[in-house]
Amino acid sequence: MKHSWLIGAMFCTFSVSAEPPNIDFGLPDHDLDIPKILSKIATTDSLECQEVLELVPPAWTAPFGKLRLEGTIVPRLEVLTSPKSPDLEFRIHGIDSPEHHCKVAEFEWESKDVDWLNTNFTKKVDPRYLPPGTEVKVGPGTPDFVPISELPKFVPAAMVYSEEHGFYENQGFSAHLIARAMSRNQNEGQIVTGGSTITQQLVKNLFLTRDKTLERKFQEVVIATRVWQKVSKERVLELYLNCIEFGSGIWGIGPAARYYFAKDARDLTITEAAFLAAIKPQPLQGELVRAGKLDLEESGLAATIQTIIRTIRRHE
Numbered sequence: 001m002k003h004s005w006l007i008g009a010m011f012c013t014f015s016v017s018a019e020p021p022n023i024d025f026g027l028p029d030h031d032l033d034i035p036k037i038l039s040k041i042a043t044t045d046s047l048e049c050q051e052v053l054e055l056v057p058p059a060w061t062a063p064f065g066k067l068r069l070e071g072t073i074v075p076r077l078e079v080l081t082s083p084k085s086p087d088l089e090f091r092i093h094g095i096d097s098p099e100h101h102c103k104v105a106e107f108e109w110e111s112k113d114v115d116w117l118n119t120n121f122t123k124k125v126d127p128r129y130l131p132p133g134t135e136v137k138v139g140p141g142t143p144d145f146v147p148i149s150e151l152p153k154f155v156p157a158a159m160v161y162s163e164e165h166g167f168y169e170n171q172g173f174s175a176h177l178i179a180r181a182m183s184r185n186q187n188e189g190q191i192v193t194g195g196s197t198i199t200q201q202l203v204k205n206l207f208l209t210r211d212k213t214l215e216r217k218f219q220e221v222v223i224a225t226r227v228w229q230k231v232s233k234e235r236v237l238e239l240y241l242n243c244i245e246f247g248s249g250i251w252g253i254g255p256a257a258r259y260y261f262a263k264d265a266r267d268l269t270i271t272e273a274a275f276l277a278a279i280k281p282q283p284l285q286g287e288l289v290r291a292g293k294l295d296l297e298e299s300g301l302a303a304t305i306q307t308i309i310r311t312i313r314r315h316e
Contacts, residue, residue: 074093089183090182092178138243144252148234148238157315161315163280167237170199173224174197177196202224205244206239247283278301278304279301
């Protein structure tokens with residue numbers, strides 16, 4: 001299967017084959033004539049999602065008992081930069097739009113679909129992510145679970161606005177967040193963010209591991225897409241609030257409210273909710289603040305908290 005790609009004013013070829021799985025991407029030998037503002041655009045023809053899936057390494061799809069995709073995508077990659085800065089900015093289109101996206105038509109993971117997320121389940125946290133000798137369970141079947149309907153509205157709002165403004169619109173994953181992560185990782189020379197949505201983070205905690213591999217990221221995107229098809233946004237956010245880590249051995253909004261503020265999560269203030277949202281990417285920061293070993297101002301947490309609060313107020 002061959003596709004022609006347009007990059008700037010030049011053409012190249014994008015060839016894929018299933019046996020053996022192989023991808024070739026050919027570029028001209030000469031250098032690009034870089035204008036004042038460079039925009040490199042890579043596009044390809046419409047691709048069937050199932051055909052793309054068949055090119056994925058078998059090891060990536062092996063854990064799925066069943067997996068079949070439907071739909072088409074028209075991938076478009078833009079790379080922008082400026083002579084004033086060495087930084088690159090990536091943009092991705094044509095893979096999560098209403099017209100062009102993949103749907104998971106058949107799915108099975110550990111002999112189940114994702115419908116169990118709508119049940120009164122209980123799940124053990126992987127002991128690799130807990131202090132030695134401790135056990136933590138999360139889910140609606142645990143006494144620590146707090147229904148989203150019983151929380152102040154600014155609590156889930158803080159989690160959304162600190163993480164992903166497009167949560168209610170995306171299809172489980174976000175091309176925008178992926179492109180933003182690509183830009184940041186490229187510009188900082190290391191992996192600093194994975195570009196995961198709230199749904200993907202929930203999937204990582206309940207289905208997968210924290211391994212930073214392309215295989216795990218592929219599985220995360222597929223499962224998140226299936227979750228988008230089967231589970232309501234409100235339920236995803238409710239589970240996310242109750243199943244994410246806020247500190248060593250502190251999982252879920254209920255235990256987090258008790259640990260940091262000695263109160264029930266239902267009684268959190270907007271500032272306290274913003275604090276929990278701010279430490280979410282790096283829970284260790286919260287523990288250091290609690291122990292008096294990290295200053296809110298110097299760490300930048302105070303500014304993040306104020307930004308979250310202003311965003312919540314603006315959307316009220």
